[in-house]
Amino acid sequence: MPVEFIGYIGTQHQSEIHPAQGPVIDRAYVERVARAHEDGGFDRALVAFGSTSPESQLVVAHAASVTERLGFMIAHRPGFTAPTVAARQLATLDQFSGGRVAVHIITGGSDDELAKDGDHLTKDERYARTSEYLDIVRQEWTSEKPFDYKGDYYNVVQAFGGVKPLQKPQIPVYFGGSSDAAIPVAGKHADIFALWGETQAQVAETIARVRHAAAKHGRQVKFSLSLRPVIAETEEAAWAKADAIVAQTKALREKAGLPTTGHTPPNAGSRRLLDAAKQGTRLDKRLWTGVAAVTGAAGNSTGLVGTPQQVAEALLDYYDLGVSTFLIRGFDPLDDAIAYGRDLIPLVRELVAQRDANPAAAAG
Numbered sequence: 570m571p572v573e574f575i576g577y578i579g580t581q582h583q584s585e586i587h588p589a590q591g592p593v594i595d596r597a598y599v600e601r602v603a604r605a606h607e608d609g610g611f612d613r614a615l616v617a618f619g620s621t622s623p624e625s626q627l628v629v630a631h632a633a634s635v636t637e638r639l640g641f642m643i644a645h646r647p648g649f650t651a652p653t654v655a656a657r658q659l660a661t662l663d664q665f666s667g668g669r670v671a672v673h674i675i676t677g678g679s680d681d682e683l684a685k686d687g688d689h690l691t692k693d694e695r696y697a698r699t700s701e702y703l704d705i706v707r708q709e710w711t712s713e714k715p716f717d718y719k720g721d722y723y724n725v726v727q728a729f730g731g732v733k734p735l736q737k738p739q740i741p742v743y744f745g746g747s748s749d750a751a752i753p754v755a756g757k758h759a760d761i762f763a764l765w766g767e768t769q770a771q772v773a774e775t776i777a778r779v780r781h782a783a784a785k786h787g788r789q790v791k792f793s794l795s796l797r798p799v800i801a802e803t804e805e806a807a808w809a810k811a812d813a814i815v816a817q818t819k820a821l822r823e824k825a826g827l828p829t830t831g832h833t834p835p836n837a838g839s840r841r842l843l844d845a846a847k848q849g850t851r852l853d854k855r856l857w858t859g860v861a862a863v864t865g866a867a868g869n870s871t872g873l874v875g876t877p878q879q880v881a882e883a884l885l886d887y888y889d890l891g892v893s894t895f896l897i898r899g900f901d902p903l904d905d906a907i908a909y910g911r912d913l914i915p916l917v918r919e920l921v922a923q924r925d926a927n928p929a930a931a932a933g
Contacts, residue, residue, distance in 0.1 A: 570893050572921045574914050575642055575793070576606040576614040576906050577898035578632055580623050584900045585860055585870075586817040588825075594623055596631070602903050603632040607639040609910015615896060618644035618675060620685040626658060633666040640669040642743060642896075646677055647702035648695065649686055653728050655702075656709030660734045668735035673743040673763065674699060676751065678836025696750040698722040703742065703758040710739040743793065747775065748837040756782025759790050761894055765838050766796040766871035768845050769853050769886060776891050793894035794887050797872035798905075799857065800913060804875050811874045814900050815859040822863065832865030842866035854883045860900075869898065877912040884917055885924060 580599055583589040606614045614632070616625045629641045643662075645655065663670040676699045677683050678692065690698065701720040708716050709730035718725045734740045744759035746752075755762050762779045764772055776792055783790045799814065801807035819829050834840055843866050846858035851874075861870040873880045884895055895917070899905020 570925065572888065572918060573612045573793075573894040574610070574909075574917075575894060575896040576609075576611040576909070577896070577902065578602050578606070578614045578616050578628065579902060580628060582902065584902055585864060586814055586821065586900050588821060594628075598903075599628065599632055600635045602906065603636050603639060605903060605906045605910070607636045609906060610914050611639065611906070611910065613640035613642045613671060615642040615673065615898075616644060618646055620682045626662060629670070630662060630665070633662075633669060638669075640671060641666070642671045642673050644673045644675050646675055646686075647699045648688055648690075652702040652705035652723060653709055653725060653730070656706040656730055657732055659706075659740055660710060660730060660732045663734040663736060663740055664732065670734070670736075671741040671743060673745065674703065674758070675745050676754075678746070678748070678834075678838065680835065692748060693750045696746070696748075696754050700754045700757060703754075707739060707758075710734055746838070747841055751837070752778050752782050755779050755790070756784075756788065757786050759783075761791045761793050763793040763795065763894075763896070764892075765842055765866075765869055766794060766856065766873075767841055768848075768856060769890060771841060771845060772887060772892065773890050791894065792892045793896055794892045795869040795896040796884075797860070797869060797899060798880050798897050798909065798913060799872050799874045799899075800877050800880055800908065802876065804879060807874045807876065807879075811857055811859060811872070815863060818860050819863050828865070829863045834865050834867070839866035839868075842871055845871070854886065855879060856883070869896070877916055881913060881916045881920055885920055888921060888924070 578599060581589055581591055581593060581595045582598055616628045618625045625643050629643050659670060659672055676695050701722050705718050705723055705725060710733060715727040715729040741760045742758060743761045743763050744755045745763045756779060764775055779790055799807050799811045801810055822829050842861045845852060846862040850859050851857060855873050855875050857872045857874045864870055873883045897909055
């Protein structure tokens with residue numbers, strides 16, 4: 570099956586090893602990173618959403634204006650915009666970008682973060698609201714006549730989307746969330762379910778759960794895996810680079826007064842990564858949990874370490890489990906995106922093509 574690569578566009582040069590400097594929105598940086606992803610052969614780039622961050626749809630609108638082919642994955646939190654309005658916003662952007670938009674639904678796992686935007690629902694309530702939200706969004710995108718919808722959280726009368734997405738039948742919906750409340754919603758609504766970089770056993774377990782939930786609705790779901798590859802010319806150099814990243818991350822967190830141990834994250838995804846980290850720093854062939862352990866698995870924080878060939882082969886292990894999309898971003902965001910496009914992405918595509926052409930040899 571075709572493999573898809575998603576990168577990451579931040580609005581300034583920042584990562585776990587680079588403290589934020591300069592303006593929160595550095596237009597020139599956004600443009601450089603967007604073009605680097607397009608030139609590097611990425612299919613899409615993620616623009617994140619947070620309760621204090623720049624608005625993701627507007628960032629994508631600018632990035633789309635300076636690129637021609639690159640697609641975008643817009644992180645979007647349901648509940649803060651009316652679903653009818655959000656559907657029209659996304660459809661409008663899809664039209665202006667030439668059909669390059671996807672939406673990544675992130676319901677939110679932290680009560681404290683959600684409270685910053687005035688949302689005080691429980692996690693289970695938020696996921697129930699997300700399901701209704703996506704019911705309405707999809708109808709706005711596809712319905713050819715006005716519709717009514719009445720749920721526990723939304724009540725719309727004669728709603729209608731006068732602008733439809735350029736993509737047919739609709740904009741792709743990515744979905745994140747690993748809690749028991751999230752999986753049924755993913756089964757009903759996700760086109761692509763997004764996982765963080767867990768062990769192969771954890772990934773296989775989650776894929777089975779989501780497939781079971783989707784089967785109840787007669788649906789099939791694709792899967793995405795998020796990782797932070799660390800590549801170098803030799804395996805020894807790659808692990809030395811990974812160790813240096815952990816040391817830099819720890820030093821910066823200590824300088825900022827942030828914890829490096831004893832983490833108790835509120836969201837299920839981070840807890841799953843920390844469960845993996847407790848098994849060791851290096852798992853499976855080359856899954857690396859060093860930064861996840863130091864940061865409390867705050868987001869996409871595990872990686873694969875080795876030469877491009879070794880990392881590509883490790884990615885294929887996940888491909889064999891059913892993962893067809895890889896979201897990869899580095900700790901030096903711009904330079905790593907360039908390196909991935911040059912050294913890693915073409916190699917993975919080549920290996921996948923060989924695997925698909927001769928599946929019997931791969932199984933043997």
